[in-house]
Amino acid sequence: MHFSEDDLREALKRKDPGEGFTQRVMARVNQAQPGNKTVLPQKPNGTFLSWLTHRPAWAMALAAMLLLAFGIGGYQYSEYRHAEEMRIARAKQQQLQQEAERARDQAIMALEIARAKMNHVLQHAQLQAEPTDKIRRERL
Amino acid sequence: MNLATRKLTLILIAAVLGFASLRSYGQDAKLQLGNLDKLSQKAARVTDVTLDGSLLQFAVNLIEKADDNDKDVEQLQSIIKNLKGIYIKSFEFDEASQYSKADIDAIRSQLSSPRWSKIVQSVEKRRNEYDEIYVLKNGDKVGGVVILVAEARELTVVNLVGDVPMDKVASLERHLAPGEKHSDKPKQKKESGHDQE
Secondary structure, three states, X not given: OOOOHHHHHHHOOOOOOOOOHHHHHHHHHHHOOHHHOXXXXXXXHHHHHHHXXXXXXXXXXXXXXXXXXXXXXXXXXXXXXXXXXXXXXXXXXXXXXXXXXXXXXXXXXXXXXXXXXXXXXXXXXXXXXXXXXXXXXXXX | OOHHHHHHHHHHHHHHHHHHHHHHHHHOOOOXXXXXXXXXXXXXXXEEEEEEHHHHHHHHHHHHHOOOOOHHHHHHXXXXXXXXXXXXXXXXXXXXXXXXXXXXHHHHHHOOOOOEEEEEEEEEHHHOEEEEEEEEEEOOEEEEEEEEEEEOOXXXXXXXXXXXXXXXXXXXXXXXXXXXXXXXXHHHHHHHHHHHO
16 A cells, blocks of 8 residues: 555644534543552552651651660560569469478477377376286285 | 409498498388278378478478477477478277278388387277387487377377487477367267276
């Protein structure tokens, strides 16, 4: 196919869009769906970091706040650990004390039983010996 | 095997035997009372005390820390400081003849060694009462004491291991014991009731 210069000039010459062209375009724009919008990918880190790099005072403040928060957190954790260790030690000490008191009570009770039984046996032996002595004395 | 090796072997054997006998010397004041455990099911009242090692040491430490000016505590301290173990098994029954002669014989057989001496014996055959006190001699000192109370409705074995000052034990104040007292008065009532039958 061959186009002459006149053909091209005819084809590319300015044409009148006609009446209501603006209204038609605006109507097409209004008809466009909101879901058809294309979401542009955002840079997740770059934005905040670039924001920070442009504001060094804010960056310093944030760093200081983070340090303070970690410091307070760490101190509180160490305090908690210390309190926990103290509580465990106190509980152990209390348990030992209770065991010792139980052992002492048991020892006292055991010696009381020993005393009672020893005296019981001695009494019985004495009671048995007494009639023999009486008889012996009567014989004499 | 030459002469020197033979001598060395003999010395080693003698040392091992000596060590073993020394160990048993210290331990034989403790009686094996496990055979009495079966009586727990029949007994109306059971008292089982096992106090030795670290537990006894706890008790000794606590008693030693107590008020020295208190005479009772002082007496208790003097008794307990040389003790190595306190073992008691006491069974009280609602009915008579709940334990066998074999149960007592198992205890007596352990006291048959010449080192044990029976220092007190009270036998009342009509009431089936056999009360005995044994002492283990450890040189000039007392190595252990056993009090055996075998009566119709009661079987009690008290085994004190260590240097036991018997006079002090016998004269211990009654109010020392925490909780329930082990008095022998109710038993005397029982006995008198038995007599009336």
